[in-house]
Amino acid sequence: xxxxxxxxxxxxxxxxxxxxxxxxxxxxxxxxxxxxxxxxxxxxxxxxxxxxxxxxxxxxxxxxxxxxxxxxxxxxxxxxxxxxxxxxxxxxxxxxxxxxxxxxxxxxxxxxxxxxxxxxxxxxxxxxxxxxxxxxxxxxxxxxxxxxxxxxxxxxxxxxxxxxxxxxxxxxxxxxxxxxxxxxxxxxxxxxxxxxxxxxxxxxxxxxxxxxxxxxxxxxxxxxxxxxxxxxxxxxxxxx
Amino acid sequence: xxxxxxxxxxxxxxxxxxxxxxxxxxxxxxxxxxxxxxxxxxxxxxxxxxxxxxxxxxxxxxxxxxxxxxxxxxxxxxxxxxxxxxxxxxxxxxxxxxxxxxxxxxxxxxxxxxxxxxxxxxxxxxxxxxxxxxxxxxxxxxxxxxxxxxxxxxxxxxxxxxxxxxxxxxxxxxxxxxxxxxxxxxxxxxxxxxxxxxxxxxxxxxxxxxxxxxxxxxxxxxxxxxxxxxxxxxxxxxxx
DNA sequence: CGAGGTCTTGAAGACGATCAACAAACGTGG
DNA sequence: CCACGTTTGTTGATCGTCTTCAAGACCTCG
Numbered sequence: 001x002x003x004x005x006x007x008x009x010x011x012x013x014x015x016x017x018x019x020x021x022x023x024x025x026x027x028x029x030x031x032x033x034x035x036x037x038x039x040x041x042x043x044x045x046x047x048x049x050x051x052x053x054x055x056x057x058x059x060x061x062x063x064x065x066x067x068x069x070x071x072x073x074x075x076x077x078x079x080x081x082x083x084x085x086x087x088x089x090x091x092x093x094x095x096x097x098x099x100x101x102x103x104x105x106x107x108x109x110x111x112x113x114x115x116x117x118x119x120x121x122x123x124x125x126x127x128x129x130x131x132x133x134x135x136x137x138x139x140x141x142x143x144x145x146x147x148x149x150x151x152x153x154x155x156x157x158x159x160x161x162x163x164x165x166x167x168x169x170x171x172x173x174x175x176x177x178x179x180x181x182x183x184x185x186x187x188x189x190x191x192x193x194x195x196x197x198x199x200x201x202x203x204x205x206x207x208x209x210x211x212x213x214x215x216x217x218x219x220x221x222x223x224x225x226x227x228x229x230x231x232x233x234x235x236x237x238x239x240x
Numbered sequence: 241x242x243x244x245x246x247x248x249x250x251x252x253x254x255x256x257x258x259x260x261x262x263x264x265x266x267x268x269x270x271x272x273x274x275x276x277x278x279x280x281x282x283x284x285x286x287x288x289x290x291x292x293x294x295x296x297x298x299x300x301x302x303x304x305x306x307x308x309x310x311x312x313x314x315x316x317x318x319x320x321x322x323x324x325x326x327x328x329x330x331x332x333x334x335x336x337x338x339x340x341x342x343x344x345x346x347x348x349x350x351x352x353x354x355x356x357x358x359x360x361x362x363x364x365x366x367x368x369x370x371x372x373x374x375x376x377x378x379x380x381x382x383x384x385x386x387x388x389x390x391x392x393x394x395x396x397x398x399x400x401x402x403x404x405x406x407x408x409x410x411x412x413x414x415x416x417x418x419x420x421x422x423x424x425x426x427x428x429x430x431x432x433x434x435x436x437x438x439x440x441x442x443x444x445x446x447x448x449x450x451x452x453x454x455x456x457x458x459x460x461x462x463x464x465x466x467x468x469x470x471x472x473x474x475x476x477x478x479x480x
Numbered sequence: 481c482g483a484g485g486t487c488t489t490g491a492a493g494a495c496g497a498t499c500a501a502c503a504a505a506c507g508t509g510g
Numbered sequence: 511c512c513a514c515g516t517t518t519g520t521t522g523a524t525c526g527t528c529t530t531c532a533a534g535a536c537c538t539c540g
Binding site: 062088236 | 284305308327328333355362366367372373374377379381383384427471472474476480
Binding site for chain 4: 179180181191192195196198199
């Protein structure tokens with residue numbers, strides 16, 4: 001089942017029936033592979049498919065007219081990276097493969113059919129775009145109020161829970177194929193400053209990042225330092 | 241018709257039939273008034289109604305454990321300020337009345353019924369939450385990359401188009417009942433710095449803010465300074 | 481008219497950017 | 511499988527943006 005990780009994500013938030021699982025899986029007509037540093041979707045593009053990330057890491061980003069870019073989200077396997085393009089029709093930002101990626105494609109036409117026949121499932125998909133928005137709000141809060149180590153720490157807390165919820169992290173560790181430049185573009189800092197903030201987190205014995213791996217040494221301490229409250233991830237089982 | 245401004249907003253993006261207009265209007269069971277500085281909805285709250293702003297300005301905000309707050313969105317009449325609470329169930333941030341506000345309440349139960357009977361309408365409501373998310377991404381981009389005058393300028397451009405789309409702004413002017421402290425909490429600056437950035441915009445003959453009114457003196461210049469591209473507002477008529 | 485909130489400006493200092501140089505890791509072809 | 515070039519990471523020094531603290535002006539509304 002191709003949509004296994006997506007099911008996993010939705011099941012954290014509500015009951016998903018066998019029939020719904022099947023409908024979800026049948027949404028995807030084919031898979032596609034992307035190399036590192038290739039756009040999975042591009043700003044301004046009119047799209048007719050939405051993309052589920054199966055393997056690899058991706059990022060949403062916007063480019064300013066002078067070429068600087070801002071990463072607005074990191075995506076991991078199981079994320080429906082441009083589900084929002086189904087109602088929006090046109091991309092208002094790009095999605096980039098940060099590593100080699102494998103994705104599955106769901107035609108908007110098929111999504112429209114689901115919206116006409118399975119209201120509960122469409123509410124769950126709506127929900128998943130709303131959780132993306134909640135992560136955006138948390139991101140804004142971090143950029144407005146948190147220091148560099150706080151922002152990094154918060155990101156690591158969030159990624160740990162998200163990866164853990166699809167069985168891609170445990171014991172406070174996960175692989176992290178993101179460069180310091182990409183971290184800088186995401187959190188609004190220069191690479192130099194990211195480097196120094198990472199050192200600070202290491203010196204505080206909270207997190208160590210090396211060899212493409214994050215090790216959270218002290219979860220409680222990191223949560224305190226980053227002022228992390230997981231409520232916004234809505235990892236709660238509820239009838240939706 | 242209570243939902244007149246909401247209709248107006250949706251009609252910018254797609255056809256809305258008379259029947260849909262009626263269904264939309266019937267969603268709302270009653271109105272409610274809020275005084276300045278009162279929460280319309282509160283973080284952590286389990287809600288069973290969603291709130292349409294009819295009159296006044298509101299803001300979404302998150303509070304950190306040390307009391308600092310970050311405003312993540314400004315809301316104007318016609319905005320469905322916590323439609324997202326329908327699938328989310330629980331608020332992950334608060335909504336504050338920045339002026340006296342009048343709102344209309346839509347029970348989640350009624351929204352659920354619409355989702356079962358009118359897929360097109362629910363796609364339009366989904367769309368409106370996705371545009372909120374698009375504004376969040378633009379906000380993140382500003383906080384990561386734009387200077388203080390750029391961020392302010394971008395906000396004024398966005399608000400002008402949004403207000404204009406519900407007939408609350410024209411000729412480059414609109415009433416703006418927001419204090420510099422609130423602007424600071426929104427854009428991630430101190431009030432002192434907001435004040436200086438506003439002066440700079442005035443000295444550049446781009447925008448003047450006084451007496452609770454914004455006057456955009458030079459739209460083209462402001463768009464250039466703020467690197468504003470309205471695509472993310474999706475003010476385009478499309479079958480959704 | 482008076483009091484509290486809001487705006488404005490100055491001065492000092494912290495945080496983060498930029499520039500620069502070098503070290504380490506990675507990957508690609510010979 | 512090693513050599514070499516490129517990308518990524520690390521550290522220091524200098525500079526600019528934004529914060530904080532402080533004080534006074536303005537304005538609004540009971």
